[in-house]
Amino acid sequence: MRAALAILPLAALTALTAFAVLSFDTFERQPSNAFFGRSDSVPLLACVAGSWLLFAAAVLAVRRLRPRGATVVIIVGAVAIGIAALVGPPNTSTDSARYAWDGIVQNSGESPYRYTPANGALADLRPTWLFPEPVISGGEPDCVGERIVGVKEVGSGDLICTALNRPAVPTIYPPLAEIYFAAVRLLVAPEVGYIALQVAGLVVSLAVTALLLVTLQRRGLPVWWAALWAWCPLVASEAVTNSHVDALGAAFALLATVLVTGGRRIWGGIALGAAIAVKLIPVIVAPPLIRRKPLGVVVAAVGTFALLYVPYVLSTGIGVIGYLPGYLSEEGYENGSRFALVPPFVPGPVATLLIALALAVVAGLVFWKTDPASPWTGQLVLVGVTLLLVSPRYPWYALLLVPFVAMTGRWEWFAVVLALTLRQFTPPTAVFAIALIVAGVVVAIASWRRASPEQRATIRRLGAPWRRSPSKPT
Incomplete structure (x- = not known):
């Protein structure tokens, strides 16, 4: 019965994963052969929200299983969701x-x-799925199709069509x-x-799941934590479907x-x-x-x-x-315009300096306070805070965060992942900044609730110099 409670949301999550891969294509701003185009964000938002809710339900259910049963369900779920993520081409x-x-x-x-993809020296290597032939439109050659852009070939100046982004620059x-x-x-x-790298992404994802299961078991930690990586919607989308x-x-x-x-x-x-x-x-x-x-x-x-x-x-x-x-x-990292949490009136070099100083302080505190025998939490904090402060516009950067969420069971850091996922909907910078702030608040509140009395006392001491009146000694 307990296994069924985990399998049901897992089955629904697997089906929704496949549906999302087949239905949404964020390259296409207008309705195409996908059920919904990027211009219709409401269904996409509902699908993303549904995936995360089913993920949460499945994780809550697997918590109740014994370690051996949980291990089996986690592996089966990881394979099923991963296969579902393979049913269509990259979509983000x-x-x-x-x-x-x-x-x-x-x-x-x-x-x-050595050469850019647009360089004619590599013309003989170009497969048609990456470099389709131009079509004649209105008497002129043109590039058509999803994910296809046009660029002038280096050397000949002819139009070439390609599925590569930034084809005029080196890797x-x-x-x-x-x-x-x-x-x-x-x-x-x-x-x-695309399927070759998608399958490779699934293999990498399953390898991480296996490493988490083995490590958690050996360290006497809850094995169900591995599901936080294995079934994570971000992993299915960005590690497998989009092969990052x-x-x-x-x-x-x-x-x-x-x-x-x-x-x-x-x-x-x-x-x-x-x-x-x-x-x-x-x-x-x-x-x-x-x-x-x-x-x-x-x-x-x-x-x-x-x-x-x-x-x-x-x-x-x-x-x-x-x-x-x-x-x-x-x-925007060179001029400081990328940092969503820095007010826009702050000059670019100053913004970059502020972010660098903040990261240096966090790294120093983590280095000072980390237990070398159990560095997972320190790494989680470092990666999570870096993502919040640097605020990349691509959600797959958060893939580095998820294994450390799984090794610590600190689910609250998924708030950072969700804030970055919001970027798929291309919100205004202010909205993105608010999402990052909300994520930071969620993490801060949950971390405070998890903290021991000794840890809370340490935090109070660190904050004492910035208070109007210092705390009385205890």
């Missing part, structure tokens, strides 16, 4: 098109950093991400479409923490370096891992990161930086 991002192209280019023997991804793309595409023909490589970075970050806390510090450092070499962002999980005996972890991480770059540097030189500087400028 075209990033996986670039992943596939970078893999195809590498498997031809060329560096992905941005670090070396281990590029190795991953090449490995996945090596297993299939160039004509095979952030899931691989999250997997290595979790593995690094498991290894370091298990006393295997060199291997943990290697995994940490690998995580950073996937997407750079996982570097923010590092401070709690170097609280004790940092040298081995740091040397192994830096060495791994550098070693992975060597073959690309040898073939491309400084070009391995790729589009990173341009991306940071494009996203």
Whole structure:
């Protein structure tokens, strides 16, 4: 009976996941072959809300199961939801098109950093699903179809059509991400479409689920916490359907923490370096891992990161930086306009400085207070606060947060995930800022309620200098 209570919302969540993949396409602003277009946000909002409500119901139900039964249900649910997430093409991002192209280019023997996709030197490598032929419209060549944009080919000046975003700039991804793309595409023909990386995303997602189940059981923690990753709607959408490589970075970050806390510090450092070499962002999980005996972890991480770059540097030189500087400028991080929580009247450089100082303070406090034997909560705080302050406009950046939600059972941090998910509806900056503030308040209230009397006393002492009258000594 208890298992049925978990299976019913899981079955509904699986069905709704498949429905969402088939029904919503956020690339298309007008109604298309999808049931609803991006211009109709109400059904999409209802679908997203329904997914999260069913997720919550399923998690509440699995809590009541014994560990062995919970493990079985979690695995079955993860597989079912993951398969449902495979039934359609990417629907929130075209990033996986670039992943596939970078893999195809590498498997031809060329560096992905050397040429842009629009360069005629790579014309012979272009599969039609990524580079469809232009059509004649009104006597002129034109690019039609979902996810398809037009760009002038470097060299000839001819119009080429492509499913890649930013086809006129070099790739941005670090070396281990590029190795991953090449490995996945090596297993299939160039004509095979999005499904290859989607299946790889499912494999990564299931690997994280397995690692969570094993780690939670060994540490005597509730195994049902693994469902917080395994059934999470964000994971289904962004790790599987849209195949974001952030899931691989999250997997290595979790593995690094498991290894370091298990006393295997060199291997943990290697995994940490690998995580950073996937997407750079996982570097923010590092401070709690170097609280004790940092040298081995740091040397192994830096060495791994550098070693992975060597073959690309040898073939491309400084070009391995790729589009990173341009991306940071494009996203508003260079001039400080991206930070939703900073008032718009604050000058860009000042906004950037304020965010950097705030993150440095949080990192210092986490480093100071973290229990090296159990760094999960510190990592959760670091990743969550970074997402709140940096306020990226892409929800898949929160994939790094979810494994640490699962390792701590601190569900309140899903408020941050939901705030970032709101960006799919392209709200005004003020609305997004309010969502982030609400998420921060939810986290603060829940964290205060979880805190022990000693922890509350510490918080009061830290806040004493900013009060009008200092607290009386106890």
